[in-house]
Amino acid sequence: MVAADPTLKCVVCYARISFDGRVKDAHGVEDQHRDMTGNAKKFNWLVVYRYTDNDKSASKETVVRDDFEQLLSDLTVGTTPEGYPIHGVMAANDDRLYRRPSDWERYLKAFSAHEDRVYHDSNGIQDLYAEGFEIKGLVGVAMSLSETRKKQRRTRNSHRSRALRGQPVAAWRPFGWQDDKITLDPVESRAIRQAVDDVLAGASISEITRRWKEAGYLTSRGNLFQYQSVKQVLINPRLCGYRELKGELVRDGDDQPIVGTWEAIITPKKWYAITAKIRERGHGSGLPRGGLVHKYLLTGIMRCGNVLEDGTTCNNKMTGVKANDWLKYRHGYLCKKTVDGGCNRTYKRGDKTDEYIERLVIAKLKAEAEAAREEVPEWSRADDLERAVQSRKALEQRWQKGEIDDEAFFRNLPPLETRIKELRADQAHHLALKAEAEAAREDVTASWGDKTLTQKRTAIKKVLHAVIAVPGGKGNKAFDVELLKPVWRSGG
Known part of the structure; x- marks a missing residue:
C-alpha cells in the first residue's frame, strides 16, 4: 500500500487511562482508540498498531507502562512488532502519553529518531520537530504535573477531613458491610467476628483463608480471598470503628481515636488483641505464617523415649502416619527411620493417644482459665x-x-x-492482654470440640513442651497411658 501510495501515512495510536472504574471493562481506552481511528480516516492515515495501557497512572514513578515502553522501542527502530513502518503517532491528549519530564524527553527522542513523522492529539496536528517545541512540551508537562499534585493534595485533605468527621472514605464497599459502607452485612460480619475469635484462640490465617474460599466469600472487588487480603481485613481498625491514615489512628484534639459513623464488628479491645497477635506471628520473617498444616494432632509434639544401646534416649520427633486398613483406628505415631535420625522402634496408637493428651490439656487449660479470672489491672502509664x-x-x-x-x-x-x-504501643499491648484474659474465661471443655486442628495444636504447645512416648515392648499389648509422659511448661 505504501509503495502504491507514497503519501500514505502509517500511524500508531496510544491510549491510556489511570483508573478503569469498578467494572474493569476498558471502555475508556476503547473510546480513545475509536476517536483516534475516526480522526485518522479524516487525514487518510492508516492505523497499523494500537498501544494500550489500561488502568495505569503516568504520574507515578513506580508504575511501569508496558505498552508505552514498547512504543518508545518501536519508534526508535522505526517499525511496529509486525514490521509496519511508523510514520506518526496519535493520542487522545498529550497527557495520555506523558506526565513527567523524563517521559516527555524519552518520547521526543524516540519520536524524532526518524524524520517527517506526524503527531496528532486533541490540539490537532503538532510539529514536534519545530524549534522550541521541546521547551513548550516541558512547560506543558510541568503544568500537568502541578495540577496532578494539586488534585492529590486536595484528595488527601478531603480524606483526612472526612476521617476526622468519622465518615467512611473507601471507594469500594468494605468486606463485612453493605453498599452504604455503614450497615453491617450479617453473613460477612459474622464470618469476620468468628475469624477474629478463632485467630485469637490459635487458628492460622491460612485456615481462615481456606475456610472463606470454601464458603465462597469474595473480596469487595469480586476476587477470592488470599492470605494477604484476609490478613488486611482482620487488622483493619475499621472493624472496631476506628480509622487509620498512613499507619496511624486518626485522633481528635484530646488524642482519642475518632469513632466512625459505621457499625463496628468487634470491640476496640479485640481489635488491639487481633492486631498484636497477627503482628507477633509475622515478626521478623516478612513471610506468611501458617502455610504448613499438619494432618495429625501430635505430630512433632510426640518424642521417642526409646533407650538406645549406648544408654542415650532417642528423643526424635515422632510423625503421624496412616494406620493399616485392618486396624480399628485410622492413624498412629511412629519414630522416624534411622536414615532420618530416628530409631523406628516406638509406635503409639493415634486415637487413644490423642484422647488422653487432649484430656490432660483441657484440665490444664481449665486450671489456667480459673487463674486468669482476675481482671488485668488498669494500665499504669x-x-x-x-x-x-x-x-x-x-x-x-x-x-x-x-x-x-x-x-x-x-x-x-x-x-x-x-x-x-x-507509650501507645505499650497501651495497645496492655489492651491485648486484657482481651486474652477475657478469652481465657471461656468454657474450655465446651469450646474444645469446635476448635480446628491448628487451634488445638497451638493450645497443646502452649502448655506442653513435648510428650515422651516410651516403647511398650514387643507384641500386641494393650494401650497404656503410663507409657506417655507429658513434659509441662513451667508452672505445670
Whole structure:
C-alpha cells in the first residue's frame, strides 16, 4: 500500500487511562482508540498498531507502562512488532502519553529518531520537530504535573477531613458491610467476628483463608480471598470503628481515636488483641505464617523415649502416619527411620493417644482459665501518655505563636513523638492482654470440640513442651497411658 501510495501515512495510536472504574471493562481506552481511528480516516492515515495501557497512572514513578515502553522501542527502530513502518503517532491528549519530564524527553527522542513523522492529539496536528517545541512540551508537562499534585493534595485533605468527621472514605464497599459502607452485612460480619475469635484462640490465617474460599466469600472487588487480603481485613481498625491514615489512628484534639459513623464488628479491645497477635506471628520473617498444616494432632509434639544401646534416649520427633486398613483406628505415631535420625522402634496408637493428651490439656487449660479470672489491672502509664501529649501540644502552640523558632521546634518535636509512639504501643499491648484474659474465661471443655486442628495444636504447645512416648515392648499389648509422659511448661 505504501509503495502504491507514497503519501500514505502509517500511524500508531496510544491510549491510556489511570483508573478503569469498578467494572474493569476498558471502555475508556476503547473510546480513545475509536476517536483516534475516526480522526485518522479524516487525514487518510492508516492505523497499523494500537498501544494500550489500561488502568495505569503516568504520574507515578513506580508504575511501569508496558505498552508505552514498547512504543518508545518501536519508534526508535522505526517499525511496529509486525514490521509496519511508523510514520506518526496519535493520542487522545498529550497527557495520555506523558506526565513527567523524563517521559516527555524519552518520547521526543524516540519520536524524532526518524524524520517527517506526524503527531496528532486533541490540539490537532503538532510539529514536534519545530524549534522550541521541546521547551513548550516541558512547560506543558510541568503544568500537568502541578495540577496532578494539586488534585492529590486536595484528595488527601478531603480524606483526612472526612476521617476526622468519622465518615467512611473507601471507594469500594468494605468486606463485612453493605453498599452504604455503614450497615453491617450479617453473613460477612459474622464470618469476620468468628475469624477474629478463632485467630485469637490459635487458628492460622491460612485456615481462615481456606475456610472463606470454601464458603465462597469474595473480596469487595469480586476476587477470592488470599492470605494477604484476609490478613488486611482482620487488622483493619475499621472493624472496631476506628480509622487509620498512613499507619496511624486518626485522633481528635484530646488524642482519642475518632469513632466512625459505621457499625463496628468487634470491640476496640479485640481489635488491639487481633492486631498484636497477627503482628507477633509475622515478626521478623516478612513471610506468611501458617502455610504448613499438619494432618495429625501430635505430630512433632510426640518424642521417642526409646533407650538406645549406648544408654542415650532417642528423643526424635515422632510423625503421624496412616494406620493399616485392618486396624480399628485410622492413624498412629511412629519414630522416624534411622536414615532420618530416628530409631523406628516406638509406635503409639493415634486415637487413644490423642484422647488422653487432649484430656490432660483441657484440665490444664481449665486450671489456667480459673487463674486468669482476675481482671488485668488498669494500665499504669495513662498519666505518662497524657503528659507527653500535652507537652507536644504546648510545644506546637508556642511554635504557632512565634515564641520559638523552627529550629527549636523541630529539634524538640522528635523525642516527644517517639515517647508518645512508645507509650501507645505499650497501651495497645496492655489492651491485648486484657482481651486474652477475657478469652481465657471461656468454657474450655465446651469450646474444645469446635476448635480446628491448628487451634488445638497451638493450645497443646502452649502448655506442653513435648510428650515422651516410651516403647511398650514387643507384641500386641494393650494401650497404656503410663507409657506417655507429658513434659509441662513451667508452672505445670
